[in-house]
Amino acid sequence: MSPPPANLILAANAGSSSLKISLYQRNHAAVSSPDPSSPPEHSSITLLLTSSITNLSAPPASFSFSFAPAAPHRGADAKKEKVGVVHDHTGACAHFLQYMEREAGIEKRRVKYVCHRVVHGGDYFEPVVVDNERYHHIEKLSDLAPLHNGGALAVMKACLEALPHAASVAYFDTSFHRTIPPHIASYAIDQEVALDRGLKKYGFHGLSYAYILGAVCHYIQKDVSQTNLIVMHLGSGASMCAIAAGRSLDTTMGLTPLSGLPGATRSGTVDPSLVFHYTNRAGHMSHRREVEAQVHVTLAEEILNRQAGWKALTGTADFAEVVQGMRRWEEMFGKDEAAQSNEGLQDMSGWTTDEKYKMAFELFVDRIVGAVGAYFVRLGGRVDALVFSGGVGEKSADLRQAVVQKVRCLGFEMDYAKNAGVSSVQGSVVDVGASAEDGKRVLVCRTDEQFEMAKECAVADKFWK
Ligand SMILES: Nc1ncnc2c1ncn2[C@@H]1O[C@H](COP(=O)(O)OP(=O)(O)O)[C@@H](O)[C@H]1O
Ligand SMILES: CC(=O)OP(=O)(O)O
């Protein structure tokens, strides 16, 4: 009997706090240049299993593993457990590969490609098969994505060692934003220095935005090239994107994933001078030992990337806890009184933890709403849908409700029952708006960066000759 074909694609998404891995089988029907708005259940690939290791930045990490309902071969049962021994992306990858082979009974040699989400691609736009030179190019860019590229490189290294038959292909978050026009992507600084050092807005979460664009266009039955969206990817790292006629027009992250909205441990945009008043050692190199890659960051970057965000404001990097604390506070004092009580309070030192959660929640809503307004104007008010995604955007009904209430003046209306019931609705896109009219839709999209990469890999003829 001949061995089973090597037609599996593993897609790895190293986020700042997580490693998400999905395994797909490439189907014979895979075609190149598919319609970008074709359904997410695209016929080029079949999902076999999904796995994630989350809370890498707020240990203990949680491991989950389950077979897809449509998977032709099923092995071990779904699993969910805390894994105290996993502290980083290398450990997370090893844990997954061991589980895939030993417990799920999937032979490693059947994996032909491993797709890796790489957050910063610099001037690489097209996906690249990783060799020594490209690995070092990505490593050099790690300084511009200190929470990310290191994790992706660690996963690449682990896969190259553990799966020697499989080629690793890097897919870049930055690619989607190559369409941002120069007057938006440029900073108002000396352009010779900017050009020489590549100092411009790159933008991130691009694989997620590409997936969301395809899924939403399919859902609303509109051609990609005719579609304008305001998309929020709200996870441990949070960003927003204005999509005009199917292309990225602007996004809130910039040269690095630090600017724009705050996140789990990131400050988001601050006055650039702030950090020199925060510490007089801002320009010194950080002493933090990076075990996963050669990353050189200053103390300033360390503070703003790892010692800020929800973690700094409240003590937890987990936004679910922030939401719970905010609710406790509102249940105690009521929404209106809570809003008033924050008004004159500038000194947070005497605040209870729940007051801090409430303030962090409102701060996030404030920054999101500000960007919705800016992008609504950028798109000339012609917006097909406001889309929530990412761990927070997909799971927090409270956050979605708070945002939509504040942007009602732009015509967006929420159906509260639909908003509360998102988790019980199947599919990649869920409508939570009160109107299905053009321009007033409010949607939730379960983004899937792994799917986006695997689909691209399956339809790239050159990979399968
Ligand atoms: N029910 C929930 N309510 C609010 N936030 C949640 C909920 N569930 C998960 N989150 C948050 O989602 C974030 C992770 O988002 P995700 O996009 O999965 O991560 P990453 O940025 O690492 O890819 C974490 O901050 C987590 O606390
Ligand atoms: C770019 C970025 O912040 O990614 P993530 O949200 O996965 O950390």
Ligand SMILES: [Mg+2]
């Ligand atoms: Mg992510």
